[in-house]
Amino acid sequence: MANNEESLCEAARKGDIGKLQSLIDSGADVTYFDKEGLTPLMHAAKHGHAEVVKALLDASAPWNALSPSNLSAGDFAMENGHQAAFDILLNMGIQAELILGTIARKENAKGNSNRDYLEDRVNFSEDKVMDTESKAIMMAWEKPLMEAHAKAICSQGGHILNIGFGMGLVDTAIQQYGPTSHTIIEAHPEVYDRMLQSGWGEKENVKIIFGRWQDVLSQLESYDGIFFDTYGEYYEDMREFHQHLPQLVKPGGIYSFFNGLCGGNPFFHVVYCQLVSLELENLGYSTQLIPLPVKDCLGEEIWEGVRHKYWQLDTYYLPVCQSIDDSE
Numbered sequence: 001m002a003n004n005e006e007s008l009c010e011a012a013r014k015g016d017i018g019k020l021q022s023l024i025d026s027g028a029d030v031t032y033f034d035k036e037g038l039t040p041l042m043h044a045a046k047h048g049h050a051e052v053v054k055a056l057l058d059a060s061a062p063w064n065a066l067s068p069s070n071l072s073a074g075d076f077a078m079e080n081g082h083q084a085a086f087d088i089l090l091n092m093g094i095q096a097e098l099i100l101g102t103i104a105r106k107e108n109a110k111g112n113s114n115r116d117y118l119e120d121r122v123n124f125s126e127d128k129v130m131d132t133e134s135k136a137i138m139m140a141w142e143k144p145l146m147e148a149h150a151k152a153i154c155s156q157g158g159h160i161l162n163i164g165f166g167m168g169l170v171d172t173a174i175q176q177y178g179p180t181s182h183t184i185i186e187a188h189p190e191v192y193d194r195m196l197q198s199g200w201g202e203k204e205n206v207k208i209i210f211g212r213w214q215d216v217l218s219q220l221e222s223y224d225g226i227f228f229d230t231y232g233e234y235y236e237d238m239r240e241f242h243q244h245l246p247q248l249v250k251p252g253g254i255y256s257f258f259n260g261l262c263g264g265n266p267f268f269h270v271v272y273c274q275l276v277s278l279e280l281e282n283l284g285y286s287t288q289l290i291p292l293p294v295k296d297c298l299g300e301e302i303w304e305g306v307r308h309k310y311w312q313l314d315t316y317y318l319p320v321c322q323s324i325d326d327s328e
């Protein structure tokens, strides 16, 4: 059973491109998982056979299939330091996601992706805010990251916009820079009530706008610093927000966002970091990704009672985006 496919895996392991190609031509299944749960593409990537990786991708081998330990071919290439194979897989991932994005835009369900979340209850505790499915909306371990984001977007002073209040960590840090104005958009009624109860409505330089950012765009001005960190939305929603940056960011202004993109898989995270940088570049923004080590703030106990571990990587890449015209 599956003799051709076992031979395909073997040819991929050995880098035998001739054998591999003839197996593909005779109809061997490139989507096959062997008894270890690995695909021919994973074997080729693990051993750094770039030519074989390319041939398998050309034959429609899935670039994003996962092994039982949740690793993709790109992760195997990355772990083993095979740059050429890694580059081919990275390129493939970016192209595939660009196409997916185009399809998503065409099928756009009119941007109501987190309607259920916004109508549901929210549980607040000292170290996290959770939804009713025990998924974390925001967690206290992110505090140093939020402080670093605040520092980046407040570096020009002036008028600051934050989208998504959560635990108010980034907003507390923004206040420490004494901005001229500090606008906060928050869409969840319970988070909004809590903001008011804790005095955010009385701060002199703070303006709170209640609603989804999509619905309140007409109330916005332009800002020296903007931070975007919502919950329950898709990459496509953030991409839609990015289309508004030219109107929202003042000349010389800084934009940043919570970079939790594919935070559960190292290779997919690299794909999305590159993808978002590329898409921002097409809008006229350069993106610097500043590495911040996070391993030390992430003990296993942090995730107790949390259903989805949304971050599993050792380094956080904090994006700092600026108009390309400003940085020239």
Ligand SMILES: C[S@@+](CC[C@H](N)C(=O)[O-])C[C@H]1O[C@@H](n2cnc3c(N)ncnc32)[C@H](O)[C@@H]1O
Binding pocket: 114, 137, 138, 146, 163, 164, 165, 166, 167, 168, 169, 170, 171, 185, 186, 187, 188, 191, 211, 212, 213, 214, 229, 230, 231, 232, 233
């Ligand atoms: C991850 S939390 C933000 C955490 C925040 N950066 C902090 O430092 O605590 C996301 C917040 O965005 C809000 N939110 C979700 N979708 C939104 C939308 N479309 N517009 C505005 N706020 C939204 C959620 O209710 C939640 O309070």
